[in-house]
Amino acid sequence: xxxxxxxxxxxxxxxxxxxxxxxxxxxxxxxxxxxxxxxxxxxxxxxxxxxxxxxxxxxxxxxxxxxxxxxxxxxxxxxxxxxxxxxxxxxxxxxxxxxxxxxxxxxxxxxxxxxxxxxxxxxxxxxxxxxxxxxxxxxxxxxxxxxxxxxxxxxxxxxxxxxxxxxxxxxxxxxxxxxxxxxxxxxxxxxxxxxxxxxxxxxxxxxxxxxxxxx
Numbered sequence: 001x002x003x004x005x006x007x008x009x010x011x012x013x014x015x016x017x018x019x020x021x022x023x024x025x026x027x028x029x030x031x032x033x034x035x036x037x038x039x040x041x042x043x044x045x046x047x048x049x050x051x052x053x054x055x056x057x058x059x060x061x062x063x064x065x066x067x068x069x070x071x072x073x074x075x076x077x078x079x080x081x082x083x084x085x086x087x088x089x090x091x092x093x094x095x096x097x098x099x100x101x102x103x104x105x106x107x108x109x110x111x112x113x114x115x116x117x118x119x120x121x122x123x124x125x126x127x128x129x130x131x132x133x134x135x136x137x138x139x140x141x142x143x144x145x146x147x148x149x150x151x152x153x154x155x156x157x158x159x160x161x162x163x164x165x166x167x168x169x170x171x172x173x174x175x176x177x178x179x180x181x182x183x184x185x186x187x188x189x190x191x192x193x194x195x196x197x198x199x200x201x202x203x204x205x206x207x208x209x210x211x212x213x214x215x
Contacts, residue, residue, distance in 0.1 A: 004034055004038060004065065005064040005065050006064065007060065007063075009025045011091050011092070012061060013059065013081060013087075015058060015077070015079040015080070015085065016079045018170075019058055020033065020058075032196065032206055036207045036209065037061075037062055037065065039148065039194040039196060040062075040117055040146045040209055042194065042211075043192055044115060045144065046069060047069035049069060049070040050070070050071055050072065051072040051113045051114055052066055052070035052073055052074070052116070053074050053112075053113045053115070053138065053139075054066055054073065054116075054117050055116060055118035056076070057075030057098060058077060058079070059081075059085065060085035060089060062119060063085075063089055066117065067096065069115075070114075072097070073096045074098075075096055075097070076098075076100070076103065077100065077101075078102060079100075080100075082099075082100060086098055103134060104130055104131060105134070106137070106138050110137055110138065111137075111140035111141065112138050112140070113139050113140065114139075115144040116138070116139050116143070116145045118148070119209075120148060120149065120150065123149045123171040123172075123174070124170065124172070125172070125173055128173055132181055132185050132188060133185070136185060145188055145211075145214055146209065147178065147182075147212065148209040149207070149208060149209075150171065150175065150208075151203065151205045151206055151208055152167065152171065152174035152176070153204055155206070175202075176203075179210070186215065187214060188212045188213075188214065188215070189212055189213050189214075189215055190211070191211050191212065191213055193208060194209045194211070195207065
């Protein structure tokens with residue numbers, strides 16, 4: 001397995017207090033947090049894509065790997081920490097167009113991107129149908145759409161409570177809600193689904209990533 005290219009921890013800023021960036025570097029939580037990026041890369045494929053959109057770029061932890069796979073990398077988020085992410089990207093020689101935008105109203109043309117990746121965003125939303133409609137709009141027919149969300153079960157809910165969060169408050173949509181919303185969108189065809197850990201069934205895993213093709 002090729003090493004996952006992450007930014008050095010000292011280059012990464014926390015764009016907001018709740019950003020999970022530290023979990024990517026702590027021994028106990030790193031396997032899960034890094035696995036969700038590896039699964040997204042597996043379903044995305046090597047590219048190269050003409051243009052790729054990272055929806056919810058957060059701390060920018062995924063930008064180094066995504067930049068390897070596209071000629072044009074664009075990221076959107078709603079936090080106020082863009083300057084810190086841009087500084088990290090510049091230090092690593094990554095060209096990324098980062099913007100403060102809502103995923104419900106994207107300032108992009110129909111079919112502007114050949115690929116779209118969104119890791120741990122949809123679980124925070126209530127209107128999944130509106131979100132998926134807008135995300136699919138900006139992806140060209142035949143393009144790749146990769147969506148990752150945590151699985152909601154007793155174990156994962158206990159973890160979030162342990163670290164100080166109400167799982168239903170921070171994640172109003174479950175993995176089952178996301179799967180159902182995808183099933184309602186014929187333009188997003190789920191071709192493959194990966195869970196982590198692999199040995200566990202869908203509802204007992206910790207994380208699930210959907211690999212879709214835009215019809």
